Amino acid sequence: MSEHNADAYRVMALYWISRFGWLRSREIGQLLLATPVTLDGVPHTGPAIDDAQRKFTHRVLHRLLADKQIIPRLLPKSAGTAYVLSAAGARYLAKQDSTLRPRAGDTWGRSVAGVWSAPNSWEHELLCCILLIYFHQSGYKILTEVELRAQNPRMIKYPDGFVIDTRGTAPKVFWVEVESATKKGRKMMRLAQYLTMVQRGDAPVMSGIKADKAFVAFRTDILDTSGARIDHLNRVKAALSRHIGAPLRLAFFEVSVRNAQYHLDAVVRRVETVFPIGADDPNVHKLFTCTRTGLYQCDRFDIHGRRWLLQVSIIHDHYSWQIFDPHGKETRSYVDRSKESCFRYVVDTFNTEFYERPLSDVEIASFAQAATVQ
Template identity: 30%
Template sequence: MSKHPLRIDANEHAATALRLIHRFSWLRPTELGRLLYPRNKHARKYAEKLLRKLTALRLVIERKLPGRSAGTAYVVSTRGATKLDTWADVHKGYKSGKDWGAYQNGVWYPPNSWQHDLWAIGVASLLAEQLGHEVLPDSYLRQTAPSEVKYPDALLVCRDKGFSAWLEVESSRKTGKNLDQLVRAVIGASRGKPLAYFDEVQDTPVKVGIIAILVGARDERGYNLDHWGRFERKLQALGGVKAPVTLIRCWMSLKGVGVGSIRIDHITLSPYNQPIKNP
């Protein structure tokens, strides 16, 4: 007896996985599992099963990330983008992720930003898992609001409580003007005055600023990097704060190249704040 042809329906878990991959531009099984099956110890395994189906249907493309145990990223194929369009109530113009990264001498390489982007995806997926927030990643916001002057690494949307949080991931690649914007973005969001406004969160305005910081960060020479100290020094260079403001720090710990866990604390900055040591 022959097997039934493999197919996918718009309302099944594999279809939800395909939509999430498009929303984030790319996902590994680890982060996809967190988003689909929060707090489930078998989340990655379930995600891998869905990805096998999507791969068999040629709706996604596998991209091997560089480095030991970095894993595989999945992007939406041209066929996958067409499938998403057929499910949409109106034509959305879904796009393939086949051009994510580039080939050099026949070898595929991800964009230079992939490590930072993976940390942002990892933090956002863990926050969503722990707090139940919806995630609007940078890539999605750029698609839906292409003319904004500043984008967060992600917006965490809490629709039942009517607010959103602006997430910035501090890393050594954010220097100069980029670090200025990071500080202004987190402080502005914490005061309910974000650097950009998005139609997607009109009913859940940004009222919270989150800065994610890598615990035990080191530079290429092996020296410790004090990312929170960088934030404080840049804030002071920009004139400090004129009135107390409370923001959220999210301390990241890695597992391999991705974010394995986070720890959250709140800190209130004032014009008279003394330097605060990293925990």
């Protein structure tokens, strides 16, 4: 490898580290040498690919470390070493390409008395890296969460990345959600809301791009604090069923790794149809959560992604139900002797009268203005 080529590969390594925030040598090697070849130009196969990438990346990283352009960070659980940009590395990369705005990664994680420790989110970030690089190697373009956050400040929610399929006449953009922890409450509700919005064609515009579809990826062997396996597939489906008003098809990617060093083993795609919990469903009461004041409340999203509040309350010896629109205004109410009847009627009323309710002129103007700002 000539000195000119060596410099080019070092810049490329800094470039990819800046896009993800941090990377291990394994992922850097996959990005620098997607298909390594022998001295005779013959592509390596099998385990020889990993060995060639490892040796090549070692030489590139050794020079970057000597020039103090990257900082090594030891990850927990024998997951290897992460590399982030130093201030010098960020400055050097910016000089090579004036369009880039790289940031030093020396604030990633935390240091106490000179001892560095990884952030709690490191495993989630690593899984995102592995998955996006998998799609990159498969011929797709990618945008990382780091890039989306830098280019689109003050958004309510960010995906874990975009995967862009440029094959065909029109590119297809996929909103990526990677699940690695037990989301609960408002976080799970927001996930369900945005997955529904994207699948229904109402994704927010980011970096001048509007996602066409979404998919959820997860590891199949993640355990919670009690040691039980987290069933991400059914948890996400259950959250969606509580918020959608019509069946929704969504792709899921099951990711498996083969050792403690997080080497990707397989990615399996499956498409699931999620059905809403309807008024005649025996589990309709599970849509509602009881507040400390005794109110039963349920958030439902209409076809436009707007959030409505369904509420059931007890008044002396009978019950009442109310529906509040996205602006908090009560739009429908009724009184009944049975709590179960209230659950069923309020859900049925929302599905039949409000789920497909057209946008008002004010809402259309507001959505158009938000899209222009983004």
